[in-house]
Amino acid sequence: MAEKQLESTARATAFQKTWFGELRRRVFDERDAYALVQADVPFELFDLLDIPAVSNQWWSSLVAAKRQARAFLDAMSADGLPEQLCRYCSLGFATTRYSGAGEAPWGGLPPPRLLCARLTCDCVHRVFSLWAEALGAELFEIDHPGATELPPRWWELGRHRSRELVEPHRLEFVAATLERLVEKLEAISGRRLDRAALRARLERVNQQEEIFDEARKLIASAPVTPVRMTEQIANVMATQWVRGTDWALAHAEHFRDEIARRVDDGVAAYADERRRLMWVGAGLWHDTDFYTAFEESHGAVFVWSMYLAFGPDGYIRYGFDDPIEALASRTASFNEYLHNPPWAAEWIVEQAREHRIDAALVLHPRSMKPSATGRRFIERALEEAGIPALPIEADVVDARAWDPATTRAAVRAFLDERVPL
Amino acid sequence: MGTSAIAELTAEFEEPFRVLGRDAARDRDAVVISWPSVPVEIIRAAGLRPVIARSGAEPTPAADAVLEPELFPSRLHQLVEAALTGRLAHVAAIVLPRTSDPDYKCFLYLRELVRRGVVGALPPVLLFDLLQSGAAEVPRYDAARTGQLLASLAHISQRHPTDDDLRAAIGAAKRARAAARRVDALRRSEPRLGGLEALPLLGAFWHLAPERYAALADAAADAIAARAPLAGPRAMLAGVPVDSNALHAAVESQGAIVVTEISPFGAAAAGDDVDDAPDPITAIAERYRRSSIDARTPAAVLEGRIESVLPGVDVVVISLPRNDASFGWDYPRLRRLLERRSLPHTLLDVDPGRAIAAADLRRIAALVGASARAEARRG
Numbered sequence: 137m138a139e140k141q142l143e144s145t146a147r148a149t150a151f152q153k154t155w156f157g158e159l160r161r162r163v164f165d166e167r168d169a170y171a172l173v174q175a176d177v178p179f180e181l182f183d184l185l186d187i188p189a190v191s192n193q194w195w196s197s198l199v200a201a202k203r204q205a206r207a208f209l210d211a212m213s214a215d216g217l218p219e220q221l222c223r224y225c226s227l228g229f230a231t232t233r234y235s236g237a238g239e240a241p242w243g244g245l246p247p248p249r250l251l252c253a254r255l256t257c258d259c260v261h262r263v264f265s266l267w268a269e270a271l272g273a274e275l276f277e278i279d280h281p282g283a284t285e286l287p288p289r290w291w292e293l294g295r296h297r298s299r300e301l302v303e304p305h306r307l308e309f310v311a312a313t314l315e316r317l318v319e320k321l322e323a324i325s326g327r328r329l330d331r332a333a334l335r336a337r338l339e340r341v342n343q344q345e346e347i348f349d350e351a352r353k354l355i356a357s358a359p360v361t362p363v364r365m366t367e368q369i370a371n372v373m374a375t376q377w378v379r380g381t382d383w384a385l386a387h388a389e390h391f392r393d394e395i396a397r398r399v400d401d402g403v404a405a406y407a408d409e410r411r412r413l414m415w416v417g418a419g420l421w422h423d424t425d426f427y428t429a430f431e432e433s434h435g436a437v438f439v440w441s442m443y444l445a446f447g448p449d450g451y452i453r454y455g456f457d458d459p460i461e462a463l464a465s466r467t468a469s470f471n472e473y474l475h476n477p478p479w480a481a482e483w484i485v486e487q488a489r490e491h492r493i494d495a496a497l498v499l500h501p502r503s504m505k506p507s508a509t510g511r512r513f514i515e516r517a518l519e520e521a522g523i524p525a526l527p528i529e530a531d532v533v534d535a536r537a538w539d540p541a542t543t544r545a546a547v548r549a550f551l552d553e554r555v556p557l
Numbered sequence: 558m559g560t561s562a563i564a565e566l567t568a569e570f571e572e573p574f575r576v577l578g579r580d581a582a583r584d585r586d587a588v589v590i591s592w593p594s595v596p597v598e599i600i601r602a603a604g605l606r607p608v609i610a611r612s613g614a615e616p617t618p619a620a621d622a623v624l625e626p627e628l629f630p631s632r633l634h635q636l637v638e639a640a641l642t643g644r645l646a647h648v649a650a651i652v653l654p655r656t657s658d659p660d661y662k663c664f665l666y667l668r669e670l671v672r673r674g675v676v677g678a679l680p681p682v683l684l685f686d687l688l689q690s691g692a693a694e695v696p697r698y699d700a701a702r703t704g705q706l707l708a709s710l711a712h713i714s715q716r717h718p719t720d721d722d723l724r725a726a727i728g729a730a731k732r733a734r735a736a737a738r739r740v741d742a743l744r745r746s747e748p749r750l751g752g753l754e755a756l757p758l759l760g761a762f763w764h765l766a767p768e769r770y771a772a773l774a775d776a777a778a779d780a781i782a783a784r785a786p787l788a789g790p791r792a793m794l795a796g797v798p799v800d801s802n803a804l805h806a807a808v809e810s811q812g813a814i815v816v817t818e819i820s821p822f823g824a825a826a827a828g829d830d831v832d833d834a835p836d837p838i839t840a841i842a843e844r845y846r847r848s849s850i851d852a853r854t855p856a857a858v859l860e861g862r863i864e865s866v867l868p869g870v871d872v873v874v875i876s877l878p879r880n881d882a883s884f885g886w887d888y889p890r891l892r893r894l895l896e897r898r899s900l901p902h903t904l905l906d907v908d909p910g911r912a913i914a915a916a917d918l919r920r921i922a923a924l925v926g927a928s929a930r931a932e933a934r935r936g
Contacts, residue, residue, distance in 0.1 A: 215889045216888050216889050216892060216904070217885060217886065217888065217889060218877050218881070218885040218888070218906070220627065220879050220880075220881065220882070220885070221881075221882065221885045221886060222882065255690055255853070256658075257658055257882060258657055258658045258852040258853055258882045258883040259882045259883055259886065261690065261853065261855065261856070262856055262883055262886035262887070263886065265855075265856055265857075266856075266886060266890075277690050277691070277692060278692075279688045279690040279692050279694075279695060281655070281686050281688060281698065282655045282661045282664070282684050282686045283665075284683075284684050284686070286665075286668070305698070305701060305702075309694055309698050312693075312694045313692055313694055316692075316693060316694075472665070476662065476665045477665055477666060477668075477669035478668075478669050478672060500625070502625075502626075502627055502628070505628055505658060505659075505882040508625055508628055509625060509628055509658075509659075509662045510662070510665075511625055512622075512623060512624075512625055513666070513669060
């Protein structure tokens, strides 16, 4: 594993350790009422009503980090669940349903008061229904109406003109669903949601993402990459889980300032940077060393992933009087922004140009159907923009079919052939 | 009339999508839909005719270059191939429902292919955003989307139906559904027709004008009712809903009779009637939300459907192609249900766009053989 170069990363790690510890104390030791949620639900509502929210994706990454994923994934297969089904969203379910197959962290998740998921991919209803049944808990679904108006340059419209970005009927639908979610959470917590506090929190989320925007611009415009992509992700994700809190704002500022100092001082993440790469898709969590594997051989440094860039472009919403509408506006089209034509391709090309990217590696996770679609549009758009693109077939949590040596060799050959110096 | 009715129904199931692109004048009133969760009552009330894109073995090289492998079903490859090769240039509209993610993505892809000029002439490409979750907001949302679909199609056809027109379309479909139920009933208990023959007779419901369908299906039912019952283990097809009778052919080639399937093209083609509610749009939306069978249909709804037909079944064939993201999650629970009922089953990954593999045929043969032996032991 590459060394951590930023003090911010150490701070983020320490904070996460404390945060996880607190979550663990409340959820696992004290058995507080908590919610088990998909990563794309509005965490702000849970936090303001003091209901700890455990993210499915966070829990899955923890299971994977404890090297227990394989045991649970094998148990799913042994029960007859076909291999093509999504593993990213279901590894957590497997730790409950097949609890005897491996050793889930801290003895496994206790029953939550509520599960909550957006019905993005077709599998989400299935996975969360099964999980809710296995845990004996209630499931709250946020349905996902389809986008029909997809105006160009969504990342510019989103901030000030998001009513042009999300059709009124979709906005109204998602807002109504979030209002029902608030009622549900209020019933669980026995408290009323303070709407003024929610508005203030969302304003602070805007501020945090503005700071991330500055960090992104520093990285994009620096002569050489000042921060490895993996450290960008570590800092961003630690902050995004608690977005809009005092710590999150302070950390975002510290992260940005540290990058600015490195840029001013001419510090590079890798001194002999000769090629700038972008990673398109979710992180390859079971093999993060992959992201530094081409530095020595090719001077190839991963400069960009969606994690830092999506904060400012996907989350900032100005001008909403109603904070629930602001949340709905942010939530309604997450998947379309990141994965589908025309939005994903044009955003990624824009980002590639801004970051002076030489080549892109595009994840094709076949079992994760929503993330696996739109890939060819993205690759074609990159190629048309003069940026060579290499498809990488992999699952982000299931390493059983991953061959690190073969994939690394393929990337090296791609760099030699398509990105000559 | 029985034999000719069966022949006409079969042709009306098989042909409409295949013949698109051959006669521009004939294509002009066709609305190509990717799955029958788009209300045919709405299409017909707008003076148009539904044509469903179905899976097939025909190669789809243009579509294969656009659609990522193992994510989209054969029927969507066929639809995109037709769009990219100009066969849909003269149809009135293309409508894809939100009832599966691949259909929604295909909608986005087609729109993008048009925007980028990859495909030249395409009619309006519409999304029918029918949601199926149990959320309180969904019925109202679906009714509004159904009204929007009607408005879009009426704009295209320049025929603006009244509520009475809609009620007439609902009534005509109801009579056609009743005829389809007569045909389907002849498959149960003592089946007089196999699934290979039945699927086109039922699936033609979606394509034919309802009055014509009712007349033909009634005539076919009269003729079939006079036949002797068929012998063999009674099979159900479950898993990803089939849109062709290729799997029926494979199962019946091994001696079983497919008496039902969880598919809107077969036993569920008739499905539920649209209620006689005061607002026909709301009633149509409600019917399609409750009754459409697709990847986003709630698991409990599908399980209820399966349980209701199991008493008349001896074996179950479950097919989960590689592009499935949804139905496979139901398999362990379905397996346990079948075990409780002592019903043998086999699990296949048959892609309706390809020939049935020899290994799959052997699995079916073993299943049918075991059932026949068990039946013989029971005397």
